Amino acid sequence: MAAPDPRRTESLPLTTVVSPGLARSRALNRSALEDPNRFWAPVADELHWFERSGPLFEPTDSPPYGRWFPQWTSNLAYNCLDRWRGTPRWHRVAFHWEGEPGDRRALTYAELHRESERFAAGLRAAGVGAGDRVTLYLPMVPELPIAMLATARIGAIHSVVFGGFAASALAERVRDSGSRLVVTADGGWRRGKVVELKRTVDEALRATPSVEKVVVVRRTGQPVASDRDRDVDYADFLRLGRGPVAPVPRTGSQPTYILYTSGTTGRPKGAVHGTGGYMLWSYYTMRSVFGLGDADLYWCTADIGWVTGHTYVVYGPLLTGATSLLYEGAPDSPKPDRWWDLIERHGVTVLYTSPTAIRSAMKHGDPWPRAHDLSSLRLLGTVGEPINPEAWHWYFREIGGGRCPIVDTWWQTETGGILISPQPGLAAFPLKPGSATLPLPGVDAAVVDEQGRPLPPNEKGLIVLRRPWPGVFLTLWGDEERYREVYFRRFPGAYYPADFCLVDDDGYFWLLGRADEVLKVAGHRISTTEIEDALITHPAVAESAVIGRHDDLRGESPVACVILRPGHAPSSTLRQELADRVRATVGAVAVPSAIYFVEKVPKTRSAKIMRRLIRDVVEERPLGDTSTLEDETSIEEARRAYEELKRELARPPP
Ligand code: WTA
Numbered sequence: 255m256a257a258p259d260p261r262r263t264e265s266l267p268l269t270t271v272v273s274p275g276l277a278r279s280r281a282l283n284r285s286a287l288e289d290p291n292r293f294w295a296p297v298a299d300e301l302h303w304f305e306r307s308g309p310l311f312e313p314t315d316s317p318p319y320g321r322w323f324p325q326w327t328s329n330l331a332y333n334c335l336d337r338w339r340g341t342p343r344w345h346r347v348a349f350h351w352e353g354e355p356g357d358r359r360a361l362t363y364a365e366l367h368r369e370s371e372r373f374a375a376g377l378r379a380a381g382v383g384a385g386d387r388v389t390l391y392l393p394m395v396p397e398l399p400i401a402m403l404a405t406a407r408i409g410a411i412h413s414v415v416f417g418g419f420a421a422s423a424l425a426e427r428v429r430d431s432g433s434r435l436v437v438t439a440d441g442g443w444r445r446g447k448v449v450e451l452k453r454t455v456d457e458a459l460r461a462t463p464s465v466e467k468v469v470v471v472r473r474t475g476q477p478v479a480s481d482r483d484r485d486v487d488y489a490d491f492l493r494l495g496r497g498p499v500a501p502v503p504r505t506g507s508q509p510t511y512i513l514y515t516s517g518t519t520g521r522p523k524g525a526v527h528g529t530g531g532y533m534l535w536s537y538y539t540m541r542s543v544f545g546l547g548d549a550d551l552y553w554c555t556a557d558i559g560w561v562t563g564h565t566y567v568v569y570g571p572l573l574t575g576a577t578s579l580l581y582e583g584a585p586d587s588p589k590p591d592r593w594w595d596l597i598e599r600h601g602v603t604v605l606y607t608s609p610t611a612i613r614s615a616m617k618h619g620d621p622w623p624r625a626h627d628l629s630s631l632r633l634l635g636t637v638g639e640p641i642n643p644e645a646w647h648w649y650f651r652e653i654g655g656g657r658c659p660i661v662d663t664w665w666q667t668e669t670g671g672i673l674i675s676p677q678p679g680l681a682a683f684p685l686k687p688g689s690a691t692l693p694l695p696g697v698d699a700a701v702v703d704e705q706g707r708p709l710p711p712n713e714k715g716l717i718v719l720r721r722p723w724p725g726v727f728l729t730l731w732g733d734e735e736r737y738r739e740v741y742f743r744r745f746p747g748a749y750y751p752a753d754f755c756l757v758d759d760d761g762y763f764w765l766l767g768r769a770d771e772v773l774k775v776a777g778h779r780i781s782t783t784e785i786e787d788a789l790i791t792h793p794a795v796a797e798s799a800v801i802g803r804h805d806d807l808r809g810e811s812p813v814a815c816v817i818l819r820p821g822h823a824p825s826s827t828l829r830q831e832l833a834d835r836v837r838a839t840v841g842a843v844a845v846p847s848a849i850y851f852v853e854k855v856p857k858t859r860s861a862k863i864m865r866r867l868i869r870d871v872v873e874e875r876p877l878g879d880t881s882t883l884e885d886e887t888s889i890e891e892a893r894r895a896y897e898e899l900k901r902e903l904a905r906p907p908p
Pocket of ligand 1: 562639
């Protein structure tokens with residue numbers, strides 16, 4: 255089945271809506287674009303700066319065409335923690351943490367400050383200084399935000415790697431960033447089992463000479479191998495240094511972190527976020543989208559290893575002084591009502607999660623949430639992939655009890671924070687299931703065709719951002735050229751997010767999925783090429799083509815067409831080996847849901863894989879629009895390739 259067009263399955267007519275909330279949202283958007291310095295100055299005033307010199311915003315000739323707070327200095331950790339000293343927030347809980355086995359821990363702002371300062375002292379004693387890189391490969395435990403804040407405090411740069419990534423993926427990220435220190439845990443809990451993080455680190459570090467030290471958090475307590483010269487227990491590490499540790503001022507253009515994300519090649523891109531602009535954007539979007547007050551308990555379910563976790567589990571909530579829930583494990587452990595139980599017991603008021611999580615809860619069935627009192631909730635959010643209206647309505651009805659607005663928030667790793675979203679705090683804000691609604695202040699979004707010409711309403715095209723917003727990423731780590739090439743060359747003067755989009759008659763934005771070789775599997779961002787690169791390392795594989803197929807639960811799932819080398823025959827054992835290879839190289843989320851053995855994969859004359867055509871076959875659709883077929887391939891050739899592949903895939907599996 256092909257992906258449904260969300261607007262078509264939606265029964266509400268798209269009549270034009272008028273509301274004070276929308277009018278206000280549009281007005282704010284415009285005024286931030288007209289005079290960024292004036293619009294953002296009062297927001298910047300709410301944050302702490304060590305020094306303010308020069309302009310807040312300064313246009314530039316080269317990408318991203320503007321710099322935020324280029325000479326103002328600040329420190330992200332200071333603004334998250336120290337800023338609350340002497341206010342009532344200081345002794346309020348920042349994180350209520352719950353482990354999968356049910357163990358609990360609460361950390362106030364004061365405690366978080368104390369522990370991250372001790373960790374910062376340890377880092378300093380270990381010789382880590384401003385600008386040095388630190389890789390964090392941890393489960394969802396409080397030590398992860400603590401380590402992030404400690405790193406930011408001393409002006410070092412963290413690179414958090416999602417705990418679901420396998421050894422080679424981790425090694426590549428450690429190598430590329432040139433990290434000197436890695437923080438990990440013996441393991442983490444996931445569905446009652448231990449995820450052996452330390453073991454993966456040991457394997458990854460065999461090929462990463464830059465790492466001098468590995469700090470190991472004791473989480474599960476199982477025995478792990480230890481390298482006496484290199485490994486140190488977290489508890490001992492905290493005793494290494496001596497505080498206090500003054501926060502190191504950083505200019506707006508100095509990096510706070512690198513977050514690796516997938517692109518169209520197999521090599522991940524290290525998106526670099528700065529300090530002042532990123533901080534302002536995390537703070538502002540957190541406030542205007544979620545509008546938390548003292549009575550709120552906020553819960554963003556994202557793993558900190560992805561950007562949603564960076565901005566809306568750690569930095570945004572702490573910058574706004576929020577109290578959050580942090581949960582270590584799986585949603586269905588020990589039973590499918592774990593989340594609903596957490597919400598009821600803790601009294602969560604705002605829930606921010608992914609469409610895949612909602613669909614999977616739907617699949618488990620209504621009785622699970624219905625067995626719990628979810629009346630504490632007042633606002634719901636989604637992120638990471640388009641939400642189908644059916645899931646939206648279920649979320650609204652079953653989880654929100656028909657009371658809670660849903661903020662469908664569109665953004666990316668590169669954008670630092672939310673760009674398009676409802677702002678329920680701005681008076682009545684009409685929602686349309688499946689639409690992220692309107693751009694936030696300072697976001698100049700438009701939909702254009704392949705040539706960059708603006709498209710009229712209701713026509714699907716490519717979204718572009720014509721002006722830099724405060725959260726824009728600064729560069730790709732060590733690869734400025736790729737930064738310009740991938741994001742700014744296609745449409746000169748604009749940032750190219752590589753998402754399909756249309757704007758309806760009300761000016762509402764409908765984000766319709768990726769326009770490149772990137773997959774969103776259960777909201778996780780994976781590149782098809784990364785999976786192909788993993789498959790090719792198997793001696794039986796000559797070539798492969800991976801595409802994303804629509805998946806009712808996970809949004810998309812990878813499907814691989816594999817050509818074998820002479821002397822190798824298709825078999826179910828081989829299929830299993832290939833799946834294992836992907837799991838061991840990239841990680842479990844990347845394992846293809848189907849692997850087809852084929853004689854050849856359809857290619858253009860210039861040898862580019864015709865992915866759209868493969869997708870049409872795999873999703874059992876007629877051959878799609880051939881008018882914009884990849885370079886100079888004739889319609890005839892495309893048809894032939896389509897029929898051939900269809901025959902091949904129809905063959906009974908070995
Ligand atoms: C997709 C996640 C539709 C989109 C924050 C984008 C969405 C990619 C939405 C970035 C949404 C994110 N509606 N699609 N509300 N939010 N996406 O870097 O394709 O992991 O380009 O950042 O997720 O994924 P990333």
